[in-house]
Amino acid sequence: MNRTVLIVGLFLATAVVGVLFLGLGKDPQRIDSPLIGRTAPSFALREAGTGDTIALEQFRGKPVVLNFWATWCAPCYEEHPILVANARRLGSQAQFVGVVFQDTEEKILKFLRDRGSAYPTVVDDAGKTAIAYGVGGVPETFFLDADGTIVAKHDGPVSTELLQANLVKAMQR
Amino acid sequence: MSTRHLAVIGALLLTTALPLPAQPDPPPAPHVPDASQFVGQPAGAPLEGAALDRRTSEVSALLRCPVCQGLAVADSPAEMAVNMKGQVRELLSRGYTEEQILSYFEQSYGQFVLLRPKFEGLNMLVWLFPVIVLILGAAIVWVKVKKLEKGPARPPVQAAVAEEDPYLARVRDLVGGGKP
Numbered sequence: 155m156n157r158t159v160l161i162v163g164l165f166l167a168t169a170v171v172g173v174l175f176l177g178l179g180k181d182p183q184r185i186d187s188p189l190i191g192r193t194a195p196s197f198a199l200r201e202a203g204t205g206d207t208i209a210l211e212q213f214r215g216k217p218v219v220l221n222f223w224a225t226w227c228a229p230c231y232e233e234h235p236i237l238v239a240n241a242r243r244l245g246s247q248a249q250f251v252g253v254v255f256q257d258t259e260e261k262i263l264k265f266l267r268d269r270g271s272a273y274p275t276v277v278d279d280a281g282k283t284a285i286a287y288g289v290g291g292v293p294e295t296f297f298l299d300a301d302g303t304i305v306a307k308h309d310g311p312v313s314t315e316l317l318q319a320n321l322v323k324a325m326q327r
Numbered sequence: 328m329s330t331r332h333l334a335v336i337g338a339l340l341l342t343t344a345l346p347l348p349a350q351p352d353p354p355p356a357p358h359v360p361d362a363s364q365f366v367g368q369p370a371g372a373p374l375e376g377a378a379l380d381r382r383t384s385e386v387s388a389l390l391r392c393p394v395c396q397g398l399a400v401a402d403s404p405a406e407m408a409v410n411m412k413g414q415v416r417e418l419l420s421r422g423y424t425e426e427q428i429l430s431y432f433e434q435s436y437g438q439f440v441l442l443r444p445k446f447e448g449l450n451m452l453v454w455l456f457p458v459i460v461l462i463l464g465a466a467i468v469w470v471k472v473k474k475l476e477k478g479p480a481r482p483p484v485q486a487a488v489a490e491e492d493p494y495l496a497r498v499r500d501l502v503g504g505g506k507p
Contacts, residue, residue: 159467169456188433196358196364197359199357207354207356209355211355212355256407278359280413282359282410283359284407284410285410285432287360288435288436290394290436291393291394
């Protein structure tokens with residue numbers, strides 16, 4: 155009997171430790187997007203400053219870097235110059251689009267005036283676009299191929315290396 | 328018909344024959360991603376009034392607020408959660424069912440957004456493990472009790488030892504005045 159209890163106890167303890175090991179070994183902030191490999195949800199939103207409607211579909215034919223950000227997000231200040239520099243460097247090879255949510259147009263325009271801009275920034279008023287893309291916190295960046303399929307997603311501020319690696323992935327498809 | 332009339336008719340014909348200047352494409356109509364892109368058309372009846380309020384709370388209670396620590400969308404004051412709750416309400420008012428709405432959020436955020444894990448894959452452990460442990464515990468207790476019931480009754484060793492213990496006998500003698 156004691157031997158049976160020992161074996162069952164060891165089995166249960168191993169199972170619990172295994173589950174905890176698997177769970178604790180993961181970064182809880184990093185959640186793989188189920189949208190990867192799927193067509194990016196379609197949207198047409200108002201551009202900050204001009205009021206023009208910018209549709210995601212109008213950029214079909216080249217890779218798109220879709221960056222969700224906000225002026226109240228500290229890491230967004232860190233990554234903005236990197237995004238602007240890379241958008242300028244890549245020119246027509248890739249299209250960068252900023253999507254701002256939970257923010258005001260006044261603050262967005264001041265941010266862009268102070269820190270420069272090289273690509274359109276659209277306003278997601280009710281946050282519905284962010285919800286459709288499964289955005290939890292900002293910044294989050296999606297990389298779309300020329301067909302509009304999401305090939306990668308990054309949570310947190312981007313670096314030049316990360317942008318290049320994911321754009322290569324987007325261009326290879 | 329005068330020459331002047333002929334000239335006017337000729338000018339009109341020439342105008343209609345000429346290709347029109349290319350019109351620029353009309354600007355795209357503003358829109359946000361719609362649930363129909365994920366889960367198709369509504370499969371239920373549109374809700375309104377008190378029923379809409381009640382179902383909004385119920386369905387929002389099944390969704391995790393992505394920017395909170397373990398809070399349901401229904402309970403969180405975060406702007407993201409408020410937006411999600413608003414979307415749940417809108418979808419219910421359009422006739423989307425609870426299953427469709429949960430599926431829509433799951434397709435955007437993954438299973439992380441569901442507060443009640445689905446009964447599939449590793450998730451099954453969450454549901455089955457407590458039951459398995461309970462059954463095993465009950466089985467161990469049952470076997471132990473059965474064994475105790477079947478086992479031979481042990482003689483009252485302690486009592487016998489106590490009777491023969493000379494020190495205890497001496498104490499009894501002292502306390503009881505030597506009476507047995």
